[in-house]
Amino acid sequence: MTRSEALVTTNYTLNRGDRPQQKAAIGLALRRLAPLLSDEKRLVTLAFGAMLVGAVSSLLGPAIISHTVDNYIRNGNFTGVLASAGLLFGVYICGLFASYFNTLAMGTVGRTVLFKLRNTLFTKLQGLPLVFFNQNKAGDLISRINNDTDKLNQFFAQSLVQLAGNLFMMTGAAIFLLVLDVQLGLAALAPAASVLILTQLTAGWVKNKNLKSLQSLGGMSAEIQESLSNFKVIAAFNRLDYFREKFNEANERNFAASVASGIANGIYMPIYGLAFNLAQLVVLGYGIYLITADRLTVGLLIGFLLYVNSFYLPLRQIAVLWSSLQMAVAAVDRISEVLALESNMPVIAAPAAAQSSAILEFKNVHFSYPGGKEVLKDATFILERGRTYALVGPTGGGKTTTASLMARLYDPTDGQILLEGKDIRSYGSEDRTKKIGFILQEPFLFTGTIRDNVLYGNEQYARDSDEQLLSVLNERNVGTLLSRFEEGLQTKVTSGGDAISLGQKQIIAFIRAVLRDPEILILDEATANIDTVTEQQLQQILDKLPSSTTKVIIAHRLNTIANADEIFFINSGEIIPAGSMEHALDMLLHGKRVS
Numbered sequence: 001m002t003r004s005e006a007l008v009t010t011n012y013t014l015n016r017g018d019r020p021q022q023k024a025a026i027g028l029a030l031r032r033l034a035p036l037l038s039d040e041k042r043l044v045t046l047a048f049g050a051m052l053v054g055a056v057s058s059l060l061g062p063a064i065i066s067h068t069v070d071n072y073i074r075n076g077n078f079t080g081v082l083a084s085a086g087l088l089f090g091v092y093i094c095g096l097f098a099s100y101f102n103t104l105a106m107g108t109v110g111r112t113v114l115f116k117l118r119n120t121l122f123t124k125l126q127g128l129p130l131v132f133f134n135q136n137k138a139g140d141l142i143s144r145i146n147n148d149t150d151k152l153n154q155f156f157a158q159s160l161v162q163l164a165g166n167l168f169m170m171t172g173a174a175i176f177l178l179v180l181d182v183q184l185g186l187a188a189l190a191p192a193a194s195v196l197i198l199t200q201l202t203a204g205w206v207k208n209k210n211l212k213s214l215q216s217l218g219g220m221s222a223e224i225q226e227s228l229s230n231f232k233v234i235a236a237f238n239r240l241d242y243f244r245e246k247f248n249e250a251n252e253r254n255f256a257a258s259v260a261s262g263i264a265n266g267i268y269m270p271i272y273g274l275a276f277n278l279a280q281l282v283v284l285g286y287g288i289y290l291i292t293a294d295r296l297t298v299g300l301l302i303g304f305l306l307y308v309n310s311f312y313l314p315l316r317q318i319a320v321l322w323s324s325l326q327m328a329v330a331a332v333d334r335i336s337e338v339l340a341l342e343s344n345m346p347v348i349a350a351p352a353a354a355q356s357s358a359i360l361e362f363k364n365v366h367f368s369y370p371g372g373k374e375v376l377k378d379a380t381f382i383l384e385r386g387r388t389y390a391l392v393g394p395t396g397g398g399k400t401t402t403a404s405l406m407a408r409l410y411d412p413t414d415g416q417i418l419l420e421g422k423d424i425r426s427y428g429s430e431d432r433t434k435k436i437g438f439i440l441q442e443p444f445l446f447t448g449t450i451r452d453n454v455l456y457g458n459e460q461y462a463r464d465s466d467e468q469l470l471s472v473l474n475e476r477n478v479g480t481l482l483s484r485f486e487e488g489l490q491t492k493v494t495s496g497g498d499a500i501s502l503g504q505k506q507i508i509a510f511i512r513a514v515l516r517d518p519e520i521l522i523l524d525e526a527t528a529n530i531d532t533v534t535e536q537q538l539q540q541i542l543d544k545l546p547s548s549t550t551k552v553i554i555a556h557r558l559n560t561i562a563n564a565d566e567i568f569f570i571n572s573g574e575i576i577p578a579g580s581m582e583h584a585l586d587m588l589l590h591g592k593r594v595s
Contacts, residue, residue, distance in 0.1 A: 014136050014337055037156070039116070040109045047105035050098040051165040057095030059172045062310060064088050066303030074299075102161050110157025117149050117335070124338055129345045130409045131370060139222025144338060147217060148331040155328035163321045166314030173311035180300055180307070184290065187282045188308050191275035192315060199268060199322070206264040206323070211330035213261035216254040218334075223250040265323030272319045276312035283308050345411050350426030358382040358418070359520060359550045360406060362575075365415035367405060375401045377573035379415070383520070388551040390561035392584050393570035399554045400441070402570060403522045406552065407438045433457065437518030441525040441554075443509035445500075450482070451489040454512050461515070466490070477541045478511045481534075503530045510538060514545070521545070522552045 037044050064084055072080035122145060125132075170192075177185035227243045283304050290296035360383040367376040375398045383389055391399045404410050405417060408424050417424045419435065427435070445453050451469065455462055461469055466489050473479035484504060485491040493500065493508075500508075506526060513521060521542075527535045542551060555561050567578040569587045578584035 014140065014334075037109065037113065040112060043105050043109055047102050047109070047161050048164060050102040050105065051161045052168065053098035054095045054102065055165050055168045055172065057091045057098070058169060058310060059176065060091050061088060062303045062306035063176070064091070065306060066299045068299075069302055070297050070299030102165075106161050107157045110153045110155075113156050114149055114153035117152065118145055121145050121149065121335060121338060124341070127343055128341060129343050130404075131344075132341070135370070137219075137222035137226070139220075139225035140218035141338075142225065143214075143218035143221040144334055147221075148214060148334050151214070151327050151331040152335075155324050159321045159324040159328075163318065163325065166318050166321070169314040170311050173307045173314075176307045177304065177311065180304060181290070181296065184283060184286055184296075184304060187286055188279045188304070189311070190282070191278045192311065195268075195271050195275045195315075198271065202267075203326070206267075207326045207330055209257075209261045209264040210323075210327045211333060213254075213257040214327075214330050214334055216250075216257035220247075220250040220254045223247050261327075265326070268319035268322060269316065272312070272316045276308075276316060279308050279312055280305065345408070345425070347428055348423065348425045350423040352422070356418070356421035357384060359385040359420060361418040361421075362405075363416045363418065365405065365412045365417060367401060367410065367412045374413075374573055376405075376412070376575070379573075379575045381568065381575055381577070383550055383552065385519070385550055386548050387565040388553065388563065390564035390567045390584075391552065391554045391570055392561065392567060392578065392587075397571040398573065398575075399570050400524055402575065403438070403524050403552060403554055406520070406522060407436050408432055409438075434516060435519045437513035437516055437521045439506070439509050439513045439521070439523045439526040441528065443505045445493050445505055445508060447494050448492075449489065450485060450491045450493060450508055453493055453508050454489070454515060456512060458512075458516055473511065473515065476514050476517075477544045478514050481507050481511060481537065484534075503534065506530055507534065507538075510541075514541065517546075519548065520550045520552065522554075524554045526553075527555065 064087060068081060068084040071077070072084060125141065125145075174185070174189055177188055179185075223243075223246055227247060283301075287296055287301040287304060291298065291301060362379050362381050365376055365379040366374060368374040379402070391402060393399050401410070405412060408417070408427075411425065419427060419432070424432065446456065451466065454473075455469075461472060464472070469489065470479055470482070473482070482488050484507065485500075491500075506528075507530070510526060527538060530538065545551070553561055553564065561567060561584075562581060567581065567584045569576045569578040569584060576587075578587055
């Protein structure tokens with residue numbers, strides 16, 4: 001396999017079952033999430049500072065209460081009790097403001113990360129080759145951009161600093177417990193050690209359940225997107241039952257995965273609650289024994305119980321936050337899967353263009369889709385500047401694939417394609433699309449106006465007024481086509497395009513391509529959905545294109561290709577000069593080369 005073939009046959013399928021699931025841990029999870037916060041270090045640092053202030057204020061409370069009981073309440077010193085109450089109130093007020101600032105700061109961080117991550121993810125998708133979108137469902141990609149990124153937003157905005165704060169609280173409370181009495185402290189912490197070991201052992205299982213839940217949600221989004229996109233066809237064939245069953249299957253899979261995820265995420269809460277109750281019983285029983293042995297004061301026992309609460313309450317909160325962390329890590333896995341992809345169609349360095357009269361040349365080109373049979377075999381031909389070429393052949397013979405290779409929507413698995421004597425892979429996408437215009441068989445329009453769609457990808461006329469743009473279109477002989485739209489350039493267009501006919505869509509796509517002044521104009525069944533009068537208008541416009549424009553026409557109507565300078569017959573991987581129209585027709589009827 002050549003280097004080119006290895007690149008072209010790259011498998012871009014996401015969520016492949018052969019990928020091993022990595023075992024998640026807090027440290028690993030935070031390391032994966034940390035790069036997303038690199039631009040928000042200042043705000044995150046302030047939020048963590050506020051978190052520390054809040055945690056310290058919470059840890060000081062039990063110490064103040066214990067000291068008050070042993071030194072003021074036992075001695076009837078009500079002045080000291082009031083002073084301690086005032087001090088305790090001040091400490092808790094500081095904690096309140098610190099908590100508010102922490103919530104505000106991390107909410108801002110979460111929204112900022114969400115904004116940047118969605119932009120990054122969408123930009124990455126735009127840079128991936130066409131084969132990626134052929135191998136993955138649009139609904140799942142939408143779910144990754146919307147749902148998975150929102151899981152990260154929720155984690156950063158609501159859980160990250162709380163998780164860190166709870167860990168700090170637990171550490172501080174454990175230190176206080178051990179400082180007050182080592183034996184009693186170890187007894188109080190013993191139940192926590194058991195549940196933490198259990199948490200570590202089950203972390204990978206929980207993450208796997210969350211990942212399957214996100215994947216099933218993406219699959220359901222894909223089913224919904226497919227059904228809504230093709231609803232007209234569904235209704236026409238009265239197959240609502242078929243798509244209803246498919247949706248029910250996807251919905252049931254998502255329900256089962258969501259239930260499993262909920263069970264996995266909720267399993268820790270009762271276990272951590274049990275550990276807290278056991279710790280309280282141990283401290284209370286052992287503490288009373290120590291008091292009777294005159295080794296512990298009542299104030300210290302109260303302080304101990306409060307510190308046990310300060311240790312186990314954050315632990316129970318972590319049980320809730322842990323599910324958020326695991327969901328965030330699962331979301332990071334799905335997002336990282338896309339961000340880690342690289343296009344198999346890079347721009348390469350190439351020597352200066354060789355002297356050639358050809359505008360485009362195929363040299364021993366082979367091509368096959370990933371996992372499919374070879375579509376083109378050793379194809380070699382040239383396109384001269386200013387000539388008109390027709391590609392004919394049976395359905396599935398490779399005409400559209402050949403046109404797609406001309407426009408570099410794909411790269412050949414072997415061989416070379418030259419544009420103006422230079423490897424087509426050495427042209428940047430902007431330079432290449434300026435030289436090559438492509439009118440697809442099924443044109444797609446974006447929500448907006450006809451003006452927006454005509455100027456898509458064409459910055460040259462973006463600042464022109466409607467009058468100036470219309471003047472430019474008239475110079476290119478396509479301005480008269482706008483008379484078919486009541487509001488001209490300002491006619492509203494929706495992505496579904498139900499307000500305009502398929503033929504009108506094709507007219508807009510035609511205007512968009514011609515406005516770019518391409519050196520090569522490829523028309524893939526561009527007049528298939530247009531009436532005869534409009535087709536004649538378009539043909540007149542094609543005839544008035546600059547004499548240097550090379551036209552490549554794919555069509556089944558023989559009158560469309562009757563005036564071609566050269567006809568190529570494409571079938572079974574071969575591209576053969578067909579000679580005359582009669583010879584091309586004979587080859588098309590027999591589906592093979594005729595001597």
